[in-house]
Amino acid sequence: MTNEPRSSLRVAIGAGGTGGHIYPGLAVAEALRETPDVNVQIDFFGARGRLEETLVPAAGYRLHTAEVDGLTGVRGSARAASRLARAGAHCARQIRELGVDVVFGTGGYPSLPIVLGARLAGVPTLIHESNAVPGRANRLSASLSARVAVAFPEAARGFTRNEVRVVGTPLMADIAGLDRRALRDEARAGFGAAPGQALVVVCGGSLGSRRLTDTALSLARRWRYRNDVRLVVKAGSEHFAAASAAVEDLGNVLVLPYLDRMDHVYAGSDVFVGRSGAMTVAEISHVGVPSVLVPYPHAIGDHQRHNAQALVTRGVARMLEDGELTTANLERSVQDLIGSPAERATTTDLPAGPNDSARTVANWLLQLGGLQAAAREVVNA
C-alpha cells in the first residue's frame, strides 16, 4: 500500500538567516504546491529577528520562529547548545501536532531546530547544501539527516555517511524561467535607466555589504558628470539611511534597502556587481548576466572564491579580490564590461536552459512522504 498515491502531504521547511538559505526553501515550496492532485501544506521554520520574518510571510507561508544562536555559540557555550536542544524538542512537538510527514532543511543555523525536531519525532528529513564547501550548520544537520541534496558534486565529499544526490540549486520560478529580453525595458524603467544608459547594479548579497556599497557610492561620485551610466546600489536595511544621505546630491544613482525583484535586476542590468554567495552565483550563471564578483573573504572554507571561480572559468564573470576593491579597480572592471558589447552579448545570449532543481527536490520529498506515484507523474508529465 505504501506506493498508493495519497491526497495530501504536510511539509516543514527549515530556512533562514540569509537569502541564500531562504530562497531555495521558497523555490522548493513553489514546486511542491504545483504537484497535481496532491494537497501540499507547508510550514516554514526559522530564527526570530532574521530575514525570514519578512520574506516567508510575503511569499504567503506560515513561519514559526525560535530563539537560536549561531554555531560559534553552540560550540562555545553550553547555554547556546541547551537553547538548540530546547528549540529542537519544541519543534518535535510541533511536528507531531501539525502531522508533518517530511522535513526539508536548507542549511544555516536557523534550520537546525526543525531538523533536530524531525530526528526526535522520527520523521524523514532531507537537507540541501548549495555551496561547493559544506557549511557548519549543514555538517551538523547531516549528522541528523539520512539524506543530502547537493548543488555541486564536490560537496558530496563532505557527506560520506548520507545518501547524497546532486540536484543543482533550486531557483525561484521567476528567475528559473526568466526571459531577459521580454522584461528588459520594464525592468530598466523601474530603476530609472534612460534609453542608451548602461545599467549597473551593485548588490552585496541578501544582507548587503558595507564595503561594496561604500565603494559603489564613491564610484557614483566619480561618475557624477557621466550621463551614459545609471547605478543602482542595494545598501541593506541597516546602512540604507546613511548610504542614501551620502549621495542625495547625485542624480546618477538609486540606493535601495533591498531588491525585491531580482528578476528585474537580472533582466535590466548590463553589468551586475556582487558578492558570490551560492544563490547569486547559481542565478547569474543561469541567466547569464555579465558580472564582477567580489568574494566575501571570510566565508567558511573561502567558498565564495570557489563559487566565483566557477563562473570566471565559464567566461560569465570577472573576479575582483576584496583586498583589491578600490574605486579605481571597480571602475576599471565595470567599465571593461560596459565597453565590451561583444563580451556582453556573448554572456547575455547564453541560453538559460532548464532549471529543474526545485522540482527534483520536491519529487524527492514526495517520495519520502510516501507519494511515489505523484512524484513519478510529475516526472512523466
Ligand SMILES: CC(=O)N[C@H]1[C@@H](OP(=O)(O)OP(=O)(O)OC[C@H]2O[C@@H](n3ccc(=O)[nH]c3=O)[C@H](O)[C@@H]2O)O[C@H](CO)[C@@H](O)[C@@H]1O
Ligand atoms: C555572509 C554570508 O554568510 N553569506 C552566505 C549567505 O549568502 P547570502 O544569502 O548573502 O547570498 P546568496 O548569494 O547565497 O543569496 C542571496 C539571495 O538573495 C537574493 N537577494 C539578494 C539581495 C537582494 O537585495 N534581494 C534578493 O532577493 C538573491 O537573488 C539570492 O537569491 O549564504 C550563502 C549560501 O550558503 C553563502 O554562500 C554566503 O557565503
